[in-house]
Amino acid sequence: MGPLARRRARAAWWFLLPSLTVLLLIAGWPLLRTIGFSLTDAYLGDLENYSFVGLDNFILLSQDPFWWQSVQNTLFFTVASVALELVLGLTIALILNVALPGRGVMRAAVLIPWAIPTIVSARMWQWMYNDLYGVFNQMLMGVGVIAEPIAWTADPALSLWAVVAVDVWKTTPFVALLALAALQLVPRELYEAARVDGVHPVKIFFRITLPLIMPALLVAMVFRMLDALRIFDLIYILTSGSPSTMSMSVYARRHLVEFQDVGYGSAASTFLFALVALITATVLTLGRAHLTREVRQ
Amino acid sequence: MRLNNILRLGLLLLCLSPATLVRAATVSISCGAVGIELEVCRDGAEAWAEKTGNEIRIISTPNSTTDRLALYQQLLAAGSADIDVFQIDVVWPGILHEHFIDLKPHIEPERLRAQFENIIDANIVDGHLVALPWFVDAGLLYYRKDLLDKHGFGVPETWEALTHTAATIQKTERAGGNRDLWGFVWQGRAYEGLTCNALEWVHSSGGGNIVDDRGEVIINNPAAVEAIDQAAAWIGTITPLGVLNYEEEQARGVFQSGRALFMRNWPYAWTLVNGGDSPVRGKVGIAALPRGEDGVHTGTLGGWQLAVSRYSGVRQEAIDLVRHLSSRREQKRRALEAGYNPTWPELYDDPEVRAAHPIAPTLRKVLAGAVARPSDVTGRSYNQVSNAFWSAVHATLAGKGDAAGNLALLERRLERIRRHRGW
Numbered sequence: 001m002g003p004l005a006r007r008r009a010r011a012a013w014w015f016l017l018p019s020l021t022v023l024l025l026i027a028g029w030p031l032l033r034t035i036g037f038s039l040t041d042a043y044l045g046d047l048e049n050y051s052f053v054g055l056d057n058f059i060l061l062s063q064d065p066f067w068w069q070s071v072q073n074t075l076f077f078t079v080a081s082v083a084l085e086l087v088l089g090l091t092i093a094l095i096l097n098v099a100l101p102g103r104g105v106m107r108a109a110v111l112i113p114w115a116i117p118t119i120v121s122a123r124m125w126q127w128m129y130n131d132l133y134g135v136f137n138q139m140l141m142g143v144g145v146i147a148e149p150i151a152w153t154a155d156p157a158l159s160l161w162a163v164v165a166v167d168v169w170k171t172t173p174f175v176a177l178l179a180l181a182a183l184q185l186v187p188r189e190l191y192e193a194a195r196v197d198g199v200h201p202v203k204i205f206f207r208i209t210l211p212l213i214m215p216a217l218l219v220a221m222v223f224r225m226l227d228a229l230r231i232f233d234l235i236y237i238l239t240s241g242s243p244s245t246m247s248m249s250v251y252a253r254r255h256l257v258e259f260q261d262v263g264y265g266s267a268a269s270t271f272l273f274a275l276v277a278l279i280t281a282t283v284l285t286l287g288r289a290h291l292t293r294e295v296r297q
Numbered sequence: 298m299r300l301n302n303i304l305r306l307g308l309l310l311l312c313l314s315p316a317t318l319v320r321a322a323t324v325s326i327s328c329g330a331v332g333i334e335l336e337v338c339r340d341g342a343e344a345w346a347e348k349t350g351n352e353i354r355i356i357s358t359p360n361s362t363t364d365r366l367a368l369y370q371q372l373l374a375a376g377s378a379d380i381d382v383f384q385i386d387v388v389w390p391g392i393l394h395e396h397f398i399d400l401k402p403h404i405e406p407e408r409l410r411a412q413f414e415n416i417i418d419a420n421i422v423d424g425h426l427v428a429l430p431w432f433v434d435a436g437l438l439y440y441r442k443d444l445l446d447k448h449g450f451g452v453p454e455t456w457e458a459l460t461h462t463a464a465t466i467q468k469t470e471r472a473g474g475n476r477d478l479w480g481f482v483w484q485g486r487a488y489e490g491l492t493c494n495a496l497e498w499v500h501s502s503g504g505g506n507i508v509d510d511r512g513e514v515i516i517n518n519p520a521a522v523e524a525i526d527q528a529a530a531w532i533g534t535i536t537p538l539g540v541l542n543y544e545e546e547q548a549r550g551v552f553q554s555g556r557a558l559f560m561r562n563w564p565y566a567w568t569l570v571n572g573g574d575s576p577v578r579g580k581v582g583i584a585a586l587p588r589g590e591d592g593v594h595t596g597t598l599g600g601w602q603l604a605v606s607r608y609s610g611v612r613q614e615a616i617d618l619v620r621h622l623s624s625r626r627e628q629k630r631r632a633l634e635a636g637y638n639p640t641w642p643e644l645y646d647d648p649e650v651r652a653a654h655p656i657a658p659t660l661r662k663v664l665a666g667a668v669a670r671p672s673d674v675t676g677r678s679y680n681q682v683s684n685a686f687w688s689a690v691h692a693t694l695a696g697k698g699d700a701a702g703n704l705a706l707l708e709r710r711l712e713r714i715r716r717h718r719g720w
Contacts, residue, residue: 044370044374045374045395045396045677046395060713060717065706066688130539130547131537131538131539132477132537132539132550132551132556133550133554149537149539151537151538151539151541151542153542154485154538154539154540154541154542154543155538155541156541156695156696156697239487239542240361240363240486240487240488240542241363241487241488241684241688242486242487242541242542242691242695243487243688243691243692244695244697254684257367257370257371258363258366258367258370258680258681258684259678259680259681259684260370260374260392260677261681261718
């Protein structure tokens with residue numbers, strides 16, 4: 001590295017310093033504190049007096065079937081909701097990308113679910129899902145699809161899917177918007193050249209469009225996964241603490257706040273953090289390797 | 298003599314001009330909002346405000362008792378002064394006591410002696426009076442008189458009779474065109490309410506309690522297994538599957554719109570199902586909950602108390618408000634206007650209360666046999682114990698394993714909580 005490059009690197013660090021400090025204060029410190037608490041028997045009513053218990057909390061955590069159930073629920077929810085959101089979001093983006101009349105209004109309209117606060121939409125869906133006076137059962141029974149009302153949020157076979165459906169409804173617009181932005185950046189000449197060569201539209205999509213918008217989709221996927229892994233509010237409102245839909249965050253909060261067991265709850269939060277970090281790192285590494293290979297080809 | 302007169306004059310003057318001497322304070326009180334609870338609370342608190350020249354801020358709280366406790370725990374753990382007077386559940390003194398002041402020095406001993414002894418006891422932790430009782434609850438069976446008469450059934454004495462009656466009437470009514478009718482609705486969501494419901498099934502069938510008075514875990518016994526398996530068999534037959542997500546108000550919604558024959562609920566629902574706009578007005582009766590074959594009638598003891606926050610900036614006014622709201626006179630008003638059940642036994646014999654509140658004698662009997670949740674003996678671990686219990690019951694109701702397996706798991710779980718948290 002030459003002296004100029006060294007000087008520029010040093011200057012860059014100076015510019016980064018303020019944001020790094022803020023990050024350390026608002027993200028790093030609470031995180032360290034949580035990890036620290038996870039090794040103690042701290043109690044929320046009195047956070048001054050606690051003793052060090054080593055890995056006890058983690059051992060207890062690993063022996064709790066409800067915890068593993070909530071890990072499983074969270075992973076299922078993440079895979080199902082993110083996959084559906086990517087497919088639907090991309091479809092909507094492709095439709096919006098075609099020059100249709102009223103496109104501007106359409107773009108604004110798809111954003112509405114995203115703009116409604118989750119608590120409000122969760123309550124709204126809770127009414128619609130109600131087994132005896134909800135609108136879904138009314139409609140489905142009206143057209144004769146079902147004979148008996150379905151208990152959407154109470155039936156353990158359906159309740160997690162009911163949560164996935166609300167999340168898909170709410171966050172598909174986010175994916176659609178990111179995909180649309182990426183689609184608009186694809187150079188028109190590529191499509192023209194493909195058309196001149198007589199390439200089939202499906203092949204155009206898979207050979208030109210998809211590889212070029214892949215980085216944006218990857219970003220959308222990572223954001224959505226980070227969000228989905230710490231899902232809390234929707235589940236809390238829709239199904240409360242039922243074990244068949246409990247997520248890791250709901251589990252951690254229950255122990256932290258309801259049971260005031262800061263040590264054990266922090267252990268659950270720490271595990272959640274480690275899992276999120278691991279999954280994000282894996283996805284980013286795989287995605288980068290994949291992208292580099294595409295570029296080399 | 299002269300001195301005495303001057304003193305009296307002085308006192309009189311003091312009384313005449315309270316506003317100039319006492320600065321008006323704003324006292325915040327958290328009230329429940331189930332049914333018409335909030336309005337009745339507001340009326341009582343505002344009457345006090347008018348009388349004393351202070352101001353009142355009413356804070357409404359979540360309907361689910363579990364959510365309400367979590368909210369209180371967050372506020373109190375942060376030492377927040379946002380709420381001065383807390384409406385707390387009868388099972389919370391052991392969990393929250395360190396955040397409330399001792400009311401004993403502010404209450405006359407005879408006033409305490411005149412109220413239900415077991416409820417006063419529930420509010421005493423380590424010799425401190427944590428809260429003053431406000432109203433008392435117990436689980437009751439609501440039934441549709443008209444439907445029972447029409448089909449020639451009596452009020453069921455046992456759970457088995459209830460199951461049979463509900464199944465028969467539901468079948469006949471549905472065949473006759475009343476397609477939405479269900480037999481029995483209750484509170485089956487995974488929350489504190491399910492602990493109350495399930496404890497009633499267990500206790501009334503001779504299965505005892507979750508934890509006994511000495512702290513031993515006794516829930517894993519044949520009578521309890523049978524009682525919970527029986528409830529699981531109701532799901533989908535006489536009880537809609539949706540009950541697994543019902544709280545009090547959802548159950549009342551179904552019953553009050555005429556779509557259920559029986560309902561388990563607290564006394565508050567009585568006034569509402571007989572309200573002016575209720576489709577089942579005048580068609581409803583109440584009774585003690587059924588019992589098991591060799592069991593006794595019971596109901597889970599509930600009820601709400603008023604406590605003053607340690608972090609309150611207007612402590613004296615807050616104490617005065619609690620004294621006013623929990624007084625015999627105010628409790629009588631609440632009984633007459635909204636059917637809230639007083640914590641003063643003598644009020645159950647009051648002619649006015651009896652006239653306005655015909656269920657008072659039944660309730661008094663149920664209260665005498667009510668079963669208390671084990672909050673006393675498990676102390677600050679109570680909500681963890683209750684959570685483990687309702688989770689095991691909810692899993693059984695949802696068809697994930699049978700009661701025998703789930704109660705065995707529960708027993709191990711409770712022993713583990715006991716070892717690690719202690720009680």
